[in-house]
Amino acid sequence: MKMLIVYIAFLLFGLYELFASFNHQLFEANLLMISNLVVIICLIFARFNVHKAEQGSLMKVHMDIEDIHQVTLERIAYNAATYIQIALSLSFTATLVGFLLLRDTQPVIVLWSGILLLISFVSLFPSEKIVSITNPNFKFPDPQSKNYEQEYFNQFDDGEKYVMLKGLYGLYSLVTLCLVLLAFALMFYSIFTDNSQLVSIIGIGILLLLIQVRYTSSLKPSKLE
Known part of the structure; x- marks a missing residue:
């Protein structure tokens, strides 16, 4: 209060x-x-x-x-x-x-x-x-645990995990779409104003690359021991 x-x-x-x-x-x-x-x-x-x-x-x-x-x-x-x-x-x-x-x-x-x-x-x-x-x-x-993220995630039950994953997937799709649209917008802005946004476009491209690779890698099954 x-x-x-x-x-x-x-x-x-x-x-x-x-x-x-x-x-x-x-x-x-x-x-x-x-x-x-x-x-x-x-x-x-x-x-x-x-x-x-x-x-x-x-x-x-x-x-x-x-x-x-x-x-x-x-x-x-x-x-x-x-x-x-x-x-x-x-x-x-x-x-x-x-x-x-x-x-x-x-x-x-x-x-x-x-x-x-x-x-x-x-x-x-x-x-x-x-x-x-x-x-x-x-x-x-x-906080000092090497598996902090996994231990944190394990605190939630299956229903909560489903809600979280559903929300995160929606966020992933939204962020990807917005970054693509932003890159195109910056491209047209550069063309019509002669004010180059090349660095920003390259930065968005790198960010998209990291997001896509990280997401795809997270779906890959772990090695069997």
């Missing part, structure tokens, strides 16, 4: 700064400030959902609606995770763009983007209460 209050204070301060300097700074600076405010709003929604899920986990409900209550708490917890992911992506983009465009003229705004990026990244790691809601039997494996 304390973090929620801190985020709200950040939001109010950011709104004050935006309205006070809106007409006296570059359009890019205003856009970056708005992006930072959106990140803070996402963090507020995330923290609110976390608090709501934690409070809901303390409630005692009738056995007849226990499953419904558990699913509701899980949905709330995953809503919080979604807001955090949005905040992380926006703050990451804002930090990079701000550093390129505003590091000399508006370094404070860029610094705020970096701070929000750090906060969003730290927020990715769920509390024990949230983990107990989404997966009551989950136990984090030893």
Whole structure:
């Protein structure tokens, strides 16, 4: 709850700064400030959902609606995770763009983007209460373990693994399609503007290569011993 209050204070301060300097700074600076405010709003929604899920986990409900209550708490917890992911992506983009465009003229705004990026990244790691809601039997494996990823994955039951794999396959297909479309878009952009995007296109090609090879290799059966 304390973090929620801190985020709200950040939001109010950011709104004050935006309205006070809106007409006296570059359009890019205003856009970056708005992006930072959106990140803070996402963090507020995330923290609110976390608090709501934690409070809901303390409630005692009738056995007849226990499953419904558990699913509701899980949905709330995953809503919080979604807001955090949005905040992380926006703050990451804002930090990079701000550093390129505003590091000399508006370094404070860029610094705020970096701070929000750090906060969003730290927020990715769920509390024990949230983990107990989404997966009551989950136990984090030893970080020093050589098989950490496998041990982590084995914490989930078959149903959860199916949902995860289905989501990851959909993500794999979406990312591949988007990268291909982006490469074509950059090609046409280079043609019509005479502003070469060759390095970006090559980078996308390398990324596609790594994704495809990694995915195909993961499907290859292991050697029999």
